[in-house]
Amino acid sequence: MVCDSVGVASVGVEAHPIVVRICKTKLLWAGDPGRVREFAANVLKCAHDVSPDIFTYPELIHRSYDPDVLATLDGLKTAWRNLQDASPESELVWLALTSILRATSKAGTAQWQYILPNKTKKNVILPGFAFQQQVEVMVSDMRWMQARTDRSLARIIAGDARSFAETMPQSIDAVITSPPNANNYDYADALRFEMTFWGDVSGWGDIHDAVRKHLIVSSSQYSSREKLQPDDLLGSDAVKPIRDELRAVMDRLAIEREFHGGKKHYHTMIGAYCRDISLVLRELRIVCKGGAHMCWVIGDSAPYGVYCPIDEWIAELALAAGFKQTRFEKLRDRNIKWKNRKHRVPLKEGLLWIEG
Numbered sequence: 001m002v003c004d005s006v007g008v009a010s011v012g013v014e015a016h017p018i019v020v021r022i023c024k025t026k027l028l029w030a031g032d033p034g035r036v037r038e039f040a041a042n043v044l045k046c047a048h049d050v051s052p053d054i055f056t057y058p059e060l061i062h063r064s065y066d067p068d069v070l071a072t073l074d075g076l077k078t079a080w081r082n083l084q085d086a087s088p089e090s091e092l093v094w095l096a097l098t099s100i101l102r103a104t105s106k107a108g109t110a111q112w113q114y115i116l117p118n119k120t121k122k123n124v125i126l127p128g129f130a131f132q133q134q135v136e137v138m139v140s141d142m143r144w145m146q147a148r149t150d151r152s153l154a155r156i157i158a159g160d161a162r163s164f165a166e167t168m169p170q171s172i173d174a175v176i177t178s179p180p181n182a183n184n185y186d187y188a189d190a191l192r193f194e195m196t197f198w199g200d201v202s203g204w205g206d207i208h209d210a211v212r213k214h215l216i217v218s219s220s221q222y223s224s225r226e227k228l229q230p231d232d233l234l235g236s237d238a239v240k241p242i243r244d245e246l247r248a249v250m251d252r253l254a255i256e257r258e259f260h261g262g263k264k265h266y267h268t269m270i271g272a273y274c275r276d277i278s279l280v281l282r283e284l285r286i287v288c289k290g291g292a293h294m295c296w297v298i299g300d301s302a303p304y305g306v307y308c309p310i311d312e313w314i315a316e317l318a319l320a321a322g323f324k325q326t327r328f329e330k331l332r333d334r335n336i337k338w339k340n341r342k343h344r345v346p347l348k349e350g351l352l353w354i355e356g
């Protein structure tokens with residue numbers, strides 16, 4: 001949308017199915033705001049006439065809502081399902097409903113956070129009100145965009161950044177990305193709440209096949225579930241430029257895990273992460289013009305307190321992929337407030353500029 005707002009054609013690549021849908025829907029800003037309001041009003045009206053069925057929801061959803069709130073949300077969902085017609089307004093109203101699921105839940109949560117049903121929050125917005133308010137925010141965003149330009153020049157590839165180059169022209173001038181960090185954050189799990197509400201998954205166990213296995217490896221859940229092997233990862237041609245440094249860190253992590261109850265598979269997580277990022281860089285080299293600029297928002301990490309110089313490794317992998325120069329611009333220190341931290345290794349976050 002930022003590219004659209006300044007009239008620049010853009011392409012986004014995303015592998016998480018519900019994130020793809022959200023991105024594509026946000027790009028429908030050129031639609032008729034009046035129709036969005038009308039569609040939403042019809043959903044609200046129809047929701048009054050449907051009999052909610054809250055008993056079929058998985059436990060996560062029951063624990064996250066009071067029954068009357070869930071009944072209202074279920075009514076809105078059923079009404080939307082009855083009226084949906086794949087039009088821009090239908091998709092935008094789907095997004096409005098999806099985006100109020102956290103604000104209307106009593107469970108502790110925030111956008112991009114795992115849902116915490118054991119923690120409750122005080123301020124919960126009523127679904128009918130939240131829905132109307134969200135539709136108004138979206139209508140005003142659409143008008144904001146429409147005041148600047150009349151059509152979207154953006155395209156979303158629903159696919160894997162490790163293998164997308166052949167699906168698009170090789171004419172990219174600039175890349176801006178906030179890739180997964182190697183910090184054990186599970187992007188697949190992050191939207192489990194929304195996916196469970198819509199019936200896309202029925203529980204945590206479904207998430208791996210539905211989402212996680214299609215993503216870059218950035219969590220130990222992934223590396224342990226797929227039983228990734230250190231030798232296979234280190235043998236991959238993609239990590240050749242950093243193999244010795246990576247091996248040393250993986251060996252330390254393999255030893256360190258034996259001293260921790262969870263015995264997390266960080267050693268293979270880091271190896272697979274580097275392999276995957278290297279594959280992404282190779283694809284980017286294919287689609288980028290010579291002299292292109294890339295900006296990666298990236299941080300280093302220290303699972304079990306073992307330092308992983310992720311920014312340096314990505315820079316080395318980028319040069320090996322054929323980019324000409326790199327430079328790291330630190331934005332902030334991380335892990336410097338020692339309280340409640342699992343380790344005391346100072347970390348940083350910043351912009352990795354990759355050019356050439």
Ligand SMILES: C[S@@+](CC[C@H](N)C(=O)[O-])C[C@H]1O[C@@H](n2cnc3c(N)ncnc32)[C@H](O)[C@@H]1O
Binds near residue numbers: 160162
């Ligand atoms: C740090 S988030 C950035 C999200 C978004 N750019 C933002 O700033 O809100 C990383 C994103 O990479 C996506 N991702 C993970 N593996 C991917 C892959 N193989 N191909 C494309 N996208 C992937 C995740 O689903 C997640 O949405």
